[in-house]
Amino acid sequence: EAGVAQSPRYKIIEKRQSVAFWCNPISGHATLYWYQQILGQGPKLLIQFQNNGVVDDSQLPKDRFSAERLKGVDSTLKIQPAKLEDSAVYLCASSFPRGGGYTGELFFGEGSRLTVL
Amino acid sequence: KNQVEQSPQSLIILEGKNCTLQCNYTVSPFSNLRWYKQDTGRGPVSLTIMTFSENTKSNGRYTATLDADTKQSSLHITASQLSDSASYICVVSGSGGYNKLIFGAGTRLAVHP
Numbered sequence: 001e002a003g004v005a006q007s008p009r010y011k012i013i014e015k016r017q018s019v020a021f022w023c024n025p026i027s028g029h030a031t032l033y034w035y036q037q038i039l040g041q042g043p044k045l046l047i048q049f050q051n052n053g054v055v056d057d058s059q060l061p062k063d064r065f066s067a068e069r070l071k072g073v074d075s076t077l078k079i080q081p082a083k084l085e086d087s088a089v090y091l092c093a094s095s096f097p098r099g100g101g102y103t104g105e106l107f108f109g110e111g112s113r114l115t116v117l
Numbered sequence: 118k119n120q121v122e123q124s125p126q127s128l129i130i131l132e133g134k135n136c137t138l139q140c141n142y143t144v145s146p147f148s149n150l151r152w153y154k155q156d157t158g159r160g161p162v163s164l165t166i167m168t169f170s171e172n173t174k175s176n177g178r179y180t181a182t183l184d185a186d187t188k189q190s191s192l193h194i195t196a197s198q199l200s201d202s203a204s205y206i207c208v209v210s211g212s213g214g215y216n217k218l219i220f221g222a223g224t225r226l227a228v229h230p
Contacts, residue, residue: 004160042121042206042220043161056217091160105151106218108160 002026004109006092012115018080021112024073025094031055033106034067034077035091043091049075050097082116089113119144121209121221129227134197138224140190140207148212152181152192155204155223164192164205197228 005024013019025032030051035043046065047057051072060067064083069075079086089111095104121142130136142150149168153161165174165181167190173182178195194201207221 040222042222044220045218093160105163105166106161108162110158110160113158 004092004094004107006090006109006112008112009110010113010115012117013082014117015084016081018078019082019114020079021077021090021092021114023075023077023092023109025075025092026096026107029094029096029107030072031095031097031104032069032075033091033093033095034075035093037089037091037111039088046077046090079114082114084116087114087116119209119211119217119219121207121219123205123207123221123224125224126222127225127227129229130197132197132199132228132230136194136197136226138192138194138205138207138226140192140221142188142190142207142209142219142221144188144209144211144219146212147185147188148210150181150183150190151208151210151218152179152190153206153208155206157203161206194226199228199230202226202228 007022032049034046036046037043046060047067048055049069052069067077091111092109093106095106124139151166152164155161164176164179167174167183169185180193183190204223204225206223209219
């Protein structure tokens with residue numbers, strides 16, 4: 001079974017530039033997550049999709065971050081304009097909903113490491 | 118406030134030794150607790166998932182315990198190997214409605230030969 005695919009693996013940009021990350025979840029996984037992981041910290045949820053609808057984007061800095069999941073499959077996360085503090089690893093994860101409000105097992109991609117200079 | 122705290126922050130052990138990582142949480146109501154292993158430069162990989170009714174679960178040399186009364190969990194690694202060098206992240210899920218996952222900051226383990 002193919003895992004969660006992410007690209008690019010690494011990206012270096014200057015502040016105020018824009019960047020986009022792509023994620024393709026495991027086939028059949030309706031739930032897709034984007035996490036931001038700053039060095040030495042645990043992942044922080046940015047946005048969660050259920051199919052192509054947003055479940056939670058309460059911690060997404062909407063003035064500069066946007067995400068979409070058209071057709072309920074792959075997803076893109078965009079940052080525009082980037083700030084120095086956006087330097088982090090952006091992890092995509094997917095899960096198969098178990099029902100009854102239970103969050104299924106999360107499968108993570110390898111992450112996209114962003115460096116903002 | 119729902120929180121997950123892990124200790125120690127970092128740990129160095131010699132190959133072949135055992136170690137135990139701790140996780141305390143204040144998430145309520147509780148649904149399940151997960152341990153993930155994250156190698157440097159990789160995404161986290163699930164080790165165990167425990168529900169309220171489970172107090173121990175093993176995955177090879179990894180054994181997780183859960184005390185839902187004291188809201189504590191531990192991850193015990195037996196006969197450590199160099200490949201165990203990684204960050205270990207404790208994640209707690211609440212119950213009822215939308216079950217947000219609360220992540221700990223992780224324990225960074227280094228196994229030296």
